[in-house]
Amino acid sequence: xxxxxxxxxxxxxxxxxxxxxxxxxxxxxxxxxxxxxxxxxxxxxxxxxxxxxxxxxxxxxxxxxxxxxxxxxxxxxxxxxxxxxxxxxxxxxxxxxxxxxxxxxxxxxxxxxxxxxxxxxxxxxxxxxxxxxxxx
Amino acid sequence: xxxxxxxxxxxxxxxxxxxxxxxxxxxxxxxxxxxxxxxxxxxxxxxxxxxxxxxxxxxxxxxxxxxxxxxxxxxxxxxxxxxxxxxxxxxxxxxxxxxxxxxxxxxxxxxxxxxxxxxxxxxxxxxxxxxxxxxxxxxxxxxxxxxxxxxxxxxxxxxxxxxxxxxxxxxxxxxxxxxxxxxxxxxxxxxxxxxxxxxxxxxxxxxxxxxxxxxxxxxxxxxxxxxxxxxxxxxxxxxxxxxxxxxxxxxxxxxxxxxxxxxxxxxxxxxxxxxxxxxxxxxxx
Numbered sequence: 552x553x554x555x556x557x558x559x560x561x562x563x564x565x566x567x568x569x570x571x572x573x574x575x576x577x578x579x580x581x582x583x584x585x586x587x588x589x590x591x592x593x594x595x596x597x598x599x600x601x602x603x604x605x606x607x608x609x610x611x612x613x614x615x616x617x618x619x620x621x622x623x624x625x626x627x628x629x630x631x632x633x634x635x636x637x638x639x640x641x642x643x644x645x646x647x648x649x650x651x652x653x654x655x656x657x658x659x660x661x662x663x664x665x666x667x668x669x670x671x672x673x674x675x676x677x678x679x680x681x682x683x684x685x686x687x
Numbered sequence: 688x689x690x691x692x693x694x695x696x697x698x699x700x701x702x703x704x705x706x707x708x709x710x711x712x713x714x715x716x717x718x719x720x721x722x723x724x725x726x727x728x729x730x731x732x733x734x735x736x737x738x739x740x741x742x743x744x745x746x747x748x749x750x751x752x753x754x755x756x757x758x759x760x761x762x763x764x765x766x767x768x769x770x771x772x773x774x775x776x777x778x779x780x781x782x783x784x785x786x787x788x789x790x791x792x793x794x795x796x797x798x799x800x801x802x803x804x805x806x807x808x809x810x811x812x813x814x815x816x817x818x819x820x821x822x823x824x825x826x827x828x829x830x831x832x833x834x835x836x837x838x839x840x841x842x843x844x845x846x847x848x849x850x851x852x853x854x855x856x857x858x859x860x861x862x863x864x865x866x867x868x869x870x871x872x873x874x875x876x877x878x879x880x881x882x883x884x885x886x887x888x889x890x891x892x893x894x895x896x897x898x899x900x901x902x903x904x905x906x907x908x909x910x911x912x913x914x915x916x917x918x919x920x921x922x923x924x925x926x927x928x929x930x931x932x933x934x935x936x937x938x939x940x941x942x943x944x945x946x947x948x949x950x951x952x953x954x955x956x957x958x959x960x961x962x963x964x965x966x967x968x969x970x971x972x
Contacts, residue, residue, distance in 0.1 A: 595706065595806050598696035600813055605696065608806055625693040678693045 586684040589615045593664075598676045607681055608666045611659055615685035618655040622669065625678035634679065635672040641665070652684075659685075697812040698803050700733065700789060700821035707802045710735040714787025714823030716751075720933045725779070725830060727751065727772040731787055733821070737800045738789070746793055747820065752786040755779040755830070763790070779830040789821030829925060843923040844894050848873025857897055859904060862922040864897050887963040895960060898953035901927055906946045930956055 590612035596605050607622070623631040639646040639653045646667070647654045653667065671677075698706035702714070715730040731749045733739060741747040749766040757780045764772050774783075797811040798820075814820065844864045849856075855872070858865040868876055876893070879885045901923060904916050918924045934955055935941035945952045954961055 594694050595698075595804075596694040596696055597698070597807060597810055597812070599810075606806070676696045678695050680693055 586619060586686050589613055589618065589683040589685045591681070591683045594681050596679045596681065600676070602668075603670060603674060605669045605671070605679065606666065607669050607679075608664065609681060609683070611661055611663045611665070611683070614661050615659045615683070617657070617685060618659050618665075619649075619684045620653040620655065620667070621651070621682050621684065622653075622671070623680040623682075624671075624673060625680060631680055636669060637672050638670040640668045695819070697798070697814065697818075697820070698800070698807045699819065700735070700738070702822075702824040706804050706807065707735065707800065708804055710738070710800075710802045712787070712789065712821045712823045714749075714751075716785055716787065716826050717937075718785075718826075718828045719937055720929055721773075723773075724776050725774040725828075727753075727774065727785060729766050729769050729772065729787070731766060731769065731823070733789070735800065735802055737802070738821075741795075742789070746791070746795060748790055748792045750788050750790045752784075752788060753779075754784040754786075755782070756784075757781045763788075765790070765792075774830070776830065781829060783828055783830050785826045785828070787823030788819055791816055791818045791820060829929075843926050844897050846873075846876060846893060848876075857900060859901060859916075859918055859921070859923070864901060864923050866893055866897055884967060887960055888967055890957055890960045891964040894957065895950075895953050898927070898956060899949045902931075902946060902949035902952055906949065909943065909946060927956065 591609040592612055593608070593610040595608045598605050607620075611618075622634040622636065624634045625631055633651060636648050636651050636653060639648060641655070647656075653669070655665065659665075700707055700710050700712045702712055704711060711734055713732050717728040717730075719726045719728065729749070729751060733742070738747065742749065751764045751766055751772055752761070753764065753772070753774065754761045755778070758778060760778050766772075791814045794816050795814040798814050799809075799811045803810065844866055846866045846868065848870050849867050850870045852867060852869045854869065856865075856867040858867070876889065879889055904918060905924065905927060908915050908919065931945045931952060932942050934952075935945055945955070
């Protein structure tokens with residue numbers, strides 16, 4: 552079985568990041584005031600059927616202050632709809648939600664891994680798009 | 688159906704390691720143009736024992752998603768034993784996307800795998816039939832309408848007349864190659880065109896030289912990709928490229944050899960036109 556070398560994998564990962572963020576600067580704004588998008592990677596969104604929660608984790612690719620996390624729900628036709636967040640916690644602490652965006656106050660450093668537990672009003676298991684924004 | 692950039696609520700195998708620690712999904716594809724359409728040859732493999740067992744039990748299945756924006760065609764083909772998928776030309780046109788994937792064939796309760804990435808360790812997932820659990824590398828190819836494929840020498844060359852012209856003109860800037868003849872020559876062309884036995888001679892006089900010049904344009908593009916002709920998306924260009932690649936059996940080296948011989952290749956595209964043209968001439972008193 553063919554195995555990827557380290558550099559090949561890194562290149563593919565960079566390509567994946569580039570693809571994922573290709574629409575990040577569409578000049579239409581983010582709905583988050585003056586905030587702009589923050590690059591994140593390693594996004595994972597497993598759904599825990601028992602609790603009805605998504606365990607959303609991601610790594611920050613740049614420094615940011617007062618992070619805001621937005622979630623959209625995927626569909627069969629590639630369209631994304633806004634996810635209504637009913638509850639979000641981090642390390643057991645409840646996080647503030649404003650305009651259906653999760654707020655992570657404070658300074659966040661590049662390489663930092665964030666793990667959130669999020670409950671959506673939509674009860675069935677869905678594919679998600681996760682994006683982060685900050686005023687830098 | 689399949690969105691490469693979206694995050695799934697369970698681990699998904701990719702062409703690179705991500706949700707799994709060392710599992711890689713290799714989805715090799717080879718598209719060949721055949722007389723009745725396109726044949727997609729598949730060769731899928733995965734280096735994960737647990738997934739291999741589920742595949743052998745038909746709980747999971749390899750599949751190929753074919754999407755064509757131009758025709759709105761979208762279909763998921765289950766793949767068993769690297770089968771060949773045949774796509775009829777009327778179904779697809781221009782850009783066709785092929786995505787190898789692994790799909791749950793039945794519902795699975797408590798799906799887990801030893802190779803899950805750290806975040807998923809000790810987690811179990813309930814999967815529904817049809818859930819995508821593996822996505823391979825997306826490939827694309829350009830498909831032609833059935834009528835674009837050369838059936839006779841004139842299909843990609845239009846011949847017309849113009850009263851103001853004194854010499855023949857050949858224009859490559861449209862979807863077909865436009866040959867414009869001075870009015871008197873055009874009259875002669877039309878009167879010959881009524882006689883089927885003269886077709887091969889007409890090809891020899893008008894179509895072969897036009898194809899030789901067209902192949903010359905393709906050769907120049909191949910040799911100097913930084914200064915392209917800008918004709919690459921025209922139907923005549925794609926048709927010649929696809930047909931020459933077909934004659935070259937999709938072997939890049941053979942294809943380049945054909946491009947190096949524009950005259951012989953033009954004759955090949957027209958089904959050895961010179962033989963019939965000479966035969967016809969021999970019969971003329």
